[in-house]
Amino acid sequence: MKKSNLFIDKHFKVAEVDKRIYGSFIEHLGRAVYGGIYQPESAFSDEQGFRTDVAKLITRLDVPVVRYPGGNFVSGYHWEDGVGPKDERPRKTDLAWNVIETNQFGLNEFMDWTKKANTEAMMAVNLGTRGVDDAKNIVEYCNLKGGTYYSDLRKKHGYQNPHDIKLWCLGNEMDGPWQMGHKTAPEYGRIAAEAGRIMKMVDPSIELVACGSSSLTIDTFGTWEDTVLSEAYDMIDYLSLHQYYGNQDNNTPDFLANTVAMDEFISSVVSICDAVKAKKRRHKNINLSFDEWNVWYHSHEQDQKLERWCEAPHQLEDIYNFEDALLVAGMMITMLMHADRVKIACLAQLVNVIAPIMTSDTGAWKQTIYYPFELISRYGRGTVLGTLSDAPCYESSHGDASYLDAVCIMDEEQSALTIFAVNKDLTDSMELSCDLRQFEGYQVKEHLVLTNPDLKAVNTEEHPDCVVPVKTQNAKVTDGILHALLCDKSFHVIRLER
Template identity: 50%
Template sequence: MRAKATLNREYTISSVDKRVYGSFLEHMGRAVYTGIYEPGHENADKDGFRTDVLDMVRDLDMPIVRYPGGNFVSAYRWEDGIGPREERPVRLDLAWRTRETNQVGVNEFADWAKLAGTEMMLAMNLGSRGLDDARNFLEYCNHPGGTYWSDLRSKHGYKEPHNVRIWCLGNEMDGPWQVGHKSAAEYGHLANEVSKAFKYFDKTLETVVCGSSNDKMKTYPEWEATVLEASYDSVDYISLHKYFGNEEQDTLNYYAKAIELDRYIVTIGGVIDYIKAKKRSKRDVKICFDEWNVWYHDRKEDGERIASWDWPEAPPLLEELYNLEDAIFVGSLLNVFIRRSDRVKIACMAQLVNVIAPILTKAGGPAWRQSIYYPLQYASKYGRGTALTVAQSGPTYDCEVAQDVPYLDLSAVLHEDGKSIAVFAINRSLDEPLGLTVDLQGFKGAKIVEHQMLAGDDLKARNSVEDQNRIVPKSGKELTMDDTGTLVGSLPPRSYHFVLLSVASA
């Protein structure tokens, strides 16, 4: 098999917003407690944050993290997580049937975000609460001082405002499972009013209105049209969520599900354009894909456990153990976000630690990287700049999800200095190498600076606390530059590749 791709310096898609490589922390399972925060751990700092986890997060160059939910936020009182810890109430979390101690709240998250070098994206409760609670939350976080809520923040030891720039207007409000679930019409009206109020406070703030919690919802995509009809003039993004799995144990069909993500983005892009035209608006609303990941390995069992347990505190939950197969697929999802960078400006892998996460920890023990950590790391570090249009041809296959699925999945980003290109390539074939030719038009003096790959014979192989480096990137030697400045070589079956090329500036 052989595939060809062409990249041209003049044919570009869009600037890639660095926030497309974000993540998410919810008060769920062990994401927070014994995840990022574990006082008494040998690696904990003076504030109880695990420095081994912080090191791994910093190595991801994580640009933004959404907090504190998720389903958790729809019944959350943000006031419970401020002030002296000994005075904070313990509450029942209805979303995951657990007890929340509130030992970590918005101020602690702000401290952690600074240590991690990431931007805060806060979600507000528009399920069981409303406009007044939201604007009080904003005043507490962002106003310099001289008012009740800002002075209370100062009293709690945070004189300087947190200056949070982006706010999520609730979470998955289309879902009947959500505490405070609303119809599209009533939610759209409420979200619009909250967004307007936030921009009365500061017109430079960005707000994210809830779109569909997945593309299989009965209300999709009518939900988006109704919500945007009510809120288009005040919001900046519409959120989308989607999780993926290989329940059928059909790897080629699993890999093709990246096409479902692409369809989802294209469809909602069309809804946005429709509402924009209907309103004769000059504004552009973009997509914030603030929950995405692989989630299926123990999903059914976790649901049964949640229904049966008696309000435990930070129990293990949704601790997916990812394998090589999942890492290659995650690389494909990231390629979609790069190729759709004109629409998707923010995306958050859900979640960051322990809960369907690239990082796992053992309470009182070590932290380690899962297989999916690596494609996210390479995309975050090197996938910033301008997405290049990829023209490609090559062999395809048919499956349940789609027909004519290309074995080659490739995206490319020209860095801001114009002197280097990051190429992310996948061979979806399970048994055949894929010959590859990448024609670099308008780029001179191309050289391979780095080539890393994830590949192996066992797609089910994964990292564990006992064997933390079973799935790690290895240097690739399968690609070279020929005399014409063309990237040539062969991609092994079942493989993900990151290739960094240096090129002469234009």
């Protein structure tokens, strides 16, 4: 049995968790909108066409912010097509995903849906095929009370009160050659700076997210961030990161070691942000928005067979297995370890499309990745403590990888301490110890574990509970020392209270 130690100090605080780190994403892609959150013909839908069974599952995730409407989709989108009378809305080609967009669901429907899903909007503007004037107009439509053309147009559409959207994305993945209106770093830096300046002239209270690199592996990574920040530093508040991981080679240890790469990605972007801050002699920090992250590879082959120019096809519908859930837990732990700079994160996406929730005409169910997201979102509120681990390592393509991913969250108001931990060893249990004598009187309240003997186990509509968390009693505090047994290939939530 492997042995590991966690070292924490209640005075060594990384940061308060920004609840927006538990955000998600809804794009006009596949069945995320049509057949996902919105399906007027469904018996599960309310009078507005919103799937109530889906809304209940989303509410359990406690998602505080949802990015919309894209994604690649936004770079060719005219937001005006999705507002006003539905019978006057145009059907358009969506070149991002080679489908027909009916525009029966748009900005106002999304804002209605956010209220029912108990979340807030993170709205993206089109800086691909459109630009500064359009960015100004949509902020005016959404956030001004009235007395101008676009704010009065919103009222004409039946929304007297402004939507008051506070968080805005300045385009999407503008470094990517697959993107409509793809730009070089100097081109994007200028339009992001100018669009941001004009948007804040309309509403100075908004926050802006500029596009960072669309992945760590793109050739322009690093130089893109430096150039964009050099142009737009004073106008923006956050820089985005996007990253997806897959296990195409069926090498599970290497797959789970992607948390090493993710940690390096975050640290590298922070370093670039701070280098530009130093060059510009500024006081403010640019924080990070990891607004696309997930496992994505299962659906690649089937998506190559899709017919072009259909409506809401079964697209990017990854069926997640147990090992995917382990990596999702590790990715969330990694972001929490950087909570001082990662303030926003969006699991991409929320329903049907590379998502924790799946739907059919007969119901909705939770994929394996639903559970680590739900548990960490529920119990990962408070202060991240600097968490040092001493655990065995193994060799991976990302360098040495620890068998243990772990982080501790302190909630002083509730007198609670929560440890999230992943044992990546596929065959051996791990004995975890942690000195908690600073937390006098704390005892284990609950120990939850997500595990399965089959790494490829999945949840389906017919068998929705194949991979679910269970309670165990393999953790206790003795003389101020926590001792916990972490079974092989498992995710753990250890909750302590006084």
